Amino acid sequence: MPEYTPQELMVVCAAREIRAGEVVFVGMRLPLLAFALAKRTHAPDAVGLFENGLVRDTPSAELLFTMGDAPNIQGAEWATRTSALMGLLAQGCADLGFVGGAEVDRYGNLNTSYIGERAHPQVKLPGSGGGADIASLAGRLAIVMAHERKRFPERVSYITSPGYGDGGDWRARVGLPRGGPAAVITTLAVLGFTKDTHEMELRSWHPGSSPDEVGANTGWDLRVAPDARETPAPTADELRVIRECDPQGFWTR
């Protein structure tokens, strides 16, 4: 079995969320590499939307540190304004979107703004960027983050990016037209959401982890999906592509 880092496995899991031919609102950091991996493996026809105002149907020629890096602009099929991309997102053109998070709760609400009280935060996080827009309006949302108990409280203290609120039909009640979290890809596991109550549940635990370890690092009594299993390890092909894209391991070591 090939050796790989936790970040490489997260990139692989994120890439696997991209289905063939989908339009993906890519976001920042690890998903930049996940999009490149999906394009070079199972989803060569996927289209990437970038909120700085880019649309790409080919992966960039070099590793991206940010979506605005020069290799992402060269060869883009459209270079335009943020509001044009956000308009496509609002119309429902993005099948899938990615966001990162500092905290996520039982119903997939994300906090990337304030840990602690807003007026006197313990930690001031950078904020939404486009994350809250992607969480509001993408067809499906994939969340990529570290799995620690403090990052998985039962209820986040501040909802930067709406998930399923307090569950059930909350999104429809507040007026969100579609979407909601479909996957939470962490350092330990991949989690999904139950169909009607929209509560987070364990879908697969990573090789070397276990349902017990995932549960112990989650701040509420985590449900386990009836068909939960071990996350399939990265294939040799997936690892080869990741290492070709990121030879120095900036995102993956």
Added chain:
Amino acid sequence: MPEKLLSMSKAIQRFVSDGASVALGCALEPLIPFAAGHELIRQRRRDLTLIGPISDILFDQLIGAGCVSRIIAAWVGNVSAGLGHCYRRVAEQRVPHTIVIEDHSNSSVSLALLAAALGVPYIPMVSLLGSDIARDHPTLRLAPSPLDGAPHLLVPALQPDVAILHVQRADAEGRAHIWGGLGISEEAALAARGVIYTAEEIVPSEVILSDPNRVLAPALKTLAVVHAPGGAHPSPVQGHYNRDHAYFAEYHQRTRSAEDFEQWLSEQVLEVADRAAYLKRLGAERWKALAAKERRLAAPVDYGY
């Protein structure tokens, strides 16, 4: 057309006063007007309102230097290296002083500027419904659509006093060509009372007028044009230089404490006369390594008739 070419120090002195609202970093990660930002710090501007989408370390620097009393932005930090230490200090410890933070998303801040650009009082939006950004925001308002009663957030128009935009090239009369992902540059230029362009190159007007579709906004909005080669470093400028990723990592490492930030600020900003001196300090070898390695010219377009 009147000539608008000014030095950086004169442009900042003349058109950005204490208390001004300033849109900066509008193309997100590229074309960030660091040279202009550093001049704001050197001239000790105070009580600025900074407006932007995401800010990749420039807002952090201005906050740490004590220039800022209000932030209207979607994200403030260090895109490739993590959190902004000065932003954390000001919000968590009120160091160097208290500031007001108006949290936005990239959609809401771009629509706020677009509303001002269009001359309308607000634009309705469905993004952010149910979020605490909407709940806590001082100006976003939840309202039913007059058409069908569905909930919307109304995003009121936001007019900056000045937008400072770094561009590839401009002429002395105040017209600018910009390319790449534009972010909210166009909305900011049209919304602002006036625009300062800092440009890699100052070119004859014929060059700009040869391709009017690539002009960002009409020159009637332009307050000043500044020749600032290298003025966006460490952010990238398509066709000129690449992003200096190591600089962002160094900034993250070197600004962890307020004292360390002060030292960084003295060395990188306060003791540096201007951008030419900054680039000299950066070193010819490092600067050369960032340069675009090849030219990739677009096919010309034909405006003949």
